[in-house]
Amino acid sequence: MGKLFLKSKEIVIPGELIGEGDFETVGGVYREGKKIYASRVGLLEIEGNLIKVIPLAGVYIPNKNDLVIGRIVDIGFSGWLVDIGAPYMANLPVGETLSEFVDLLKVDLSKFLDVNDLILARVINVPKSKMIQLSVKNITPKKLEGGKIIKITPYKVPRVIGKKGSMINMIKEYTKCNIIVGQNGWIWIKGTLTGEIKATKAILMIERESHVSGLTKKVKEMLEGALK
């Protein structure tokens, strides 16, 4: 153990000295010798020997096994190019999409997925070159039809989902909407018009106030108030 210069639950900015000594670190921090600095704007969390900075902003950087929502932007010879909100385009090969054999020379791939279609997919590989591989095997629904998409900061997805899905289930219950949250911060909502508006409002409120405590209660109040 070493010295700590800041308290838990504080907002940190890049370059702020958090502690000195043998700590374990996760998230937006970097080390220099024994000193530990924050590298991003985030919420500091200290649990025993673990220093954690939860970033409050930033673009989506894909990780293996993330479930993401993407939009098809191009059709290639043997797969699709998918925008998943990351700085890199992702590739969805035919082999990871269709279970039956397809003769690529004879079949038009736009029959299965066309440009601008929304899909739910899993990131199966992020190599060092950042050529991201997607797969839709064992995922239902593969294609998201209708509904609307809202985009939030990917670092706030855990708050939208809540502990064991408590937050998202509450929103689903109150608005009667079908909601799918991608790890990349894209959220697909389908339901009645008023339900969609209500759900959007709730999710945007969570994004805006994700670092405030007592959020579940606040969202519940808002959803109940909006129902009247």
Add this chain to the structure above:
Amino acid sequence: MRSDGRKNDELRKIEAKVGVISSADGSAYFKIGNTAVVAAVYGPRELHPKHLQDPEKSVLRCYYNMTTFSVPERKSPSPGRREIELSTAIKRALEPTIFIEEFPRTAIDVYTYVLEADAGTRCASICAASMALADAGIPMRDLVSAVAAGKVKDQIVLDLTKEEEDTEPCTDVPIAYMPNKKWITLIQLDGEVTAEELREIIKLGIKGCLQIYEIQKKALKKKYVRI
């Protein structure tokens, strides 16, 4: 005493704000005296054309621009020699602070617009840009603070105004500084000074940067504490 009533080691009045442009990933507004700058950061995002991509790290692109109404005489909006040079200077001042190796094959775009110019626009741009970068959630080693110090007639002064810059003889030294790392990332010199005086000017400039850093820090934290 100086023409605007400040002490020699006193900064002009500073105003800093984060998150002023909703469509940008990160943005900041920085005003020092009569100099006002707004900065917007986009990215890391895909870089096109592809041959500009670096497989090892992200490419930082900075654009410094002065609005047509920022100076008494209308300024042509096209970037000239001065704008291109300052864009590069700002890029070099910011690059050491960013962990660019975390985002291979991408670009980070930094746009700074001078809304009002009264000397020290490059320093104000660097201050605003570093705040906007932090606001965009880009991993950084430290914030960058910048201010000009110099010598007007025989006085060593901090944070020169346009009026002071135009008096003869005048030496102007813009300094960008990373307060926690203690790195100087930009230093330029326009005029004549002795080595001894330069040392004094740099010391004064760093003192000013530390004051600016506190304001930047407060502005960044304020965005989240406010709610």
